[in-house]
Amino acid sequence: MRTPLIILIILTALGAGTGICAEQARTFDVPTRPGVTQRILVITPDSAKAAVVLFPGGDGGVTLEADGRIPKLAGNFLVRSRQLFADQGLTTVIIDAPSDRQSYPYLSGYRQTAEHVTDVKAVIAWLRTQANIPVWLVGTSRGTQSAGYVATQLPRTDGGPDGIVLTASVVRDSRSRALPEMALDRVRIPVLVAHHRQDSCRVCLFSDVPMLMDKLTAASRKELLVFDGGINVGDPCEARAYHGFNGIEREVIDRIAGWITAP
Numbered sequence: 001m002r003t004p005l006i007i008l009i010i011l012t013a014l015g016a017g018t019g020i021c022a023e024q025a026r027t028f029d030v031p032t033r034p035g036v037t038q039r040i041l042v043i044t045p046d047s048a049k050a051a052v053v054l055f056p057g058g059d060g061g062v063t064l065e066a067d068g069r070i071p072k073l074a075g076n077f078l079v080r081s082r083q084l085f086a087d088q089g090l091t092t093v094i095i096d097a098p099s100d101r102q103s104y105p106y107l108s109g110y111r112q113t114a115e116h117v118t119d120v121k122a123v124i125a126w127l128r129t130q131a132n133i134p135v136w137l138v139g140t141s142r143g144t145q146s147a148g149y150v151a152t153q154l155p156r157t158d159g160g161p162d163g164i165v166l167t168a169s170v171v172r173d174s175r176s177r178a179l180p181e182m183a184l185d186r187v188r189i190p191v192l193v194a195h196h197r198q199d200s201c202r203v204c205l206f207s208d209v210p211m212l213m214d215k216l217t218a219a220s221r222k223e224l225l226v227f228d229g230g231i232n233v234g235d236p237c238e239a240r241a242y243h244g245f246n247g248i249e250r251e252v253i254d255r256i257a258g259w260i261t262a263p
Contacts (some may be wrong), residue, residue, distance in 0.1 A: 003180070005096060005196055007215050009043065010031065010194070015051045019082055024043050024044060024045070024086070025041060025042070025043045025068055025138065026041070026068075027039060027040070027041050027042070027064060027065075027066055027067070027068050028040050028042060028043075028126070029116075030122050030123055030126045031122065031174045031221065031258065032098060032099075032118055032119045032122040033100075033115060033118055033119070034109050034129075035100075036098050036099050036100050036119070037098065037099045038060070038095070038096070038099070038119045038122055038123055039096045039098075039099070039100045040053075040064075040066050040084075040093050040094065040095050040096065040123060041064055041068055041070075041093065041094040041096075042091065042092070042093050043082060043083065043085075043086040043091070043092040043093075043107075044086075044091050045086045045087070045089050045090070045092075047054070047069075047089065048089055048091040048131060048133055048232050049089045049090060049091060049133065049188070049207070049260075050090055050091070050133050050134040050135070050136060050162075050260055050261060051091035051092075051093060051127050051131070051133055051134070051135045051136065052085055052090050052091070052092055052093065052136050052137075052138045052165075052260070053093045053120070053123060053124070053127075053135065053136070053137050053138065053161075054078040054079065054082065054085070054092065054093060054094050054095065054138050054139075054140075054143075055078070055095060055137065055138065055139040055140070055143030055146040055147055055165070056073045056076040056077075056078055056079050056094070056141075056143050057073075057076060057139075057140050057141025057142040057143045057144075057168070057239075058073060058076070058142055059097075059104070059105055059106040059107055059108045059142075060073075060096075060097055060106050060107030060108075060111070060142065061073070061096070061097045061102070061106030061141065062079065062094060062095075062096040062097070063096065063097075063102065063103070063105075064094070064096045066129065070094075071126075075086065075239050075240065077141075077168070077239050077244040077245055077246075077249070078094075078095060078138060078139075078140050078142065078143065078223055079202045080239075081249045081252075082094060082224045083254050084183065084249060084250055084253040084254075085253055085257065088253065088254065088257035088258075088261075089259060089261070090259075090260070090261075091127070091130075091131065091133065093123070093127065094126060095120070095123060097110075098115075098119050107142075107144075107146070109117065109148045109176075111142065111145045111149060112149045112176075112177060112182075114153075116146065116149070116150070117149070117150050117153045117154055120137070120146070120150045120154070121150075121159050121160070124159060124160070124161060125159055130241070134162035134163065134260075135161050135162055136161055136162055136163045136164060136260055137150060137151065137161045137163075137164045138164070138165040138167070139164070139165070139166055139167065139169075139242075139257070140167040140168050141167075141168045141169075141170065141201070141204065141237070141243065141244075142170060143178065144166040144167065144168070144169040144170055144179060145178075145179065146214070147161075147165070147166060147183065148164065148166060148169075148179045148182055148187075149182060150164075150222070151164045151184075151186075151187045151189065151191075152182050152184060152186050154209075155186075155188065155189075156189055157186075160189070161189060161190070162189060163189045163190035163191065164187070164189065164190075164191055164192075165191075165192045165193075165194065165256055165259075165260070165262075166191065166194070167193075167194040167195070167256075168180065168190070168194075168195060168199060168204050168243050168244070168245070169193060169204060169212055169253070170199070170203050170207065171204060171205065171208040171209055171211055171212050172203055172205065172208045172211075173198070175205040178203065179212050179215075180208075180211040180212050180214075180215050182215075184212075184215040184216050184217075184253060185215060185216075185217050185218050186218065187216065187218060187219055188209070188218045188219065188220055189219065189220060190219060190220055190221040191216050191219040191221070191222045192222070192223055192225065192256065192259050192260070193209065193212060193213060193222070193223070193224045193225070194224075194225040194227065194252060194255070194256060195209050195224065195225070195226060195227070196226075196227045196228070196230070196242045196243065196245055197226050197227065197228050198232065198239070198242040199236075199241075199242050199243045200236040200242065200243070201236050201237035201241070201243045202236075202237070203237070204237070204243060206226075206228055209224065223257075223259065225252075225255055225259070226243060227248060227252060228243060229247070229248055230242060230246050230247035230248040231246045231247035232246065233246065
């Protein structure tokens with residue numbers, strides 16, 4: 001088990017094609033529950049306007065190495081787009097499964113638990129000790145179940161996020177609680193929903209997105225961004241399909257960043 005200390009490692013080597021400068025990306029192990037740490041990869045641009053904590057989809061097991069390598073989920077929409085967020089002046093954080101969930105099934109069956117909320121709260125609190133900037137949670141696919149659930153359980157006044165972004169949201173699912181089934185009427189922070197019109201993943205169909213928007217009755221600000229185009233390859237629920245905004249990453253991130261930082 002990882003030691004319950006915050007660990008800072010300046011990356012000296014990153015995988016080819018990451019587009020990330022070694023001096024900008026660092027890994028940290030943030031203490032959370034007793035005997036448990038939460039590993040994150042942090043990219044810190046100069047004069048950051050806000051911080052975004054990125055929750056990949058699938059089982060959420062990024063399995064971050066201490067030197068910053070990403071063995072799993074490297075092609076996930078948010079993970080592969082991390083530098084695009086940083087380029088927009090956002091401190092960018094990839095969150096892994098915690099140290100006691102570093103094997104299959106990782107975050108599967110864990111995203112809507114009190115323990116997960118505690119882990120995310122610890123990361124938010126740590127980020128707020130680093131800079132006085134807003135902290136947003138950004139999820140994609142199954143990652144939206146993390147961001148959405150945390151927002152229902154953790155108001156801003158109790159250490160919760162300043163806002164959330166839900167991309168390729170899970171809106172209908174017979175195996176787990178989809179976003180419209182959560183207590184979203186508790187969420188009073190800004191909520192941005194981004195979805196591809198041609199998303200054909202069975203649990204993320206665009207035609208079901210109105211159910212999600214209708215539940216956000218208390219959000220201080222909300223908007224739905226709809227995207228078209230790009231490249232559709234392979235499994236409709238995977239990251240290189242329309243579901244993962246393949247080919248239009250920069251457009252999507254630019255609009256998300258603009259919404260987050262809008263006055």
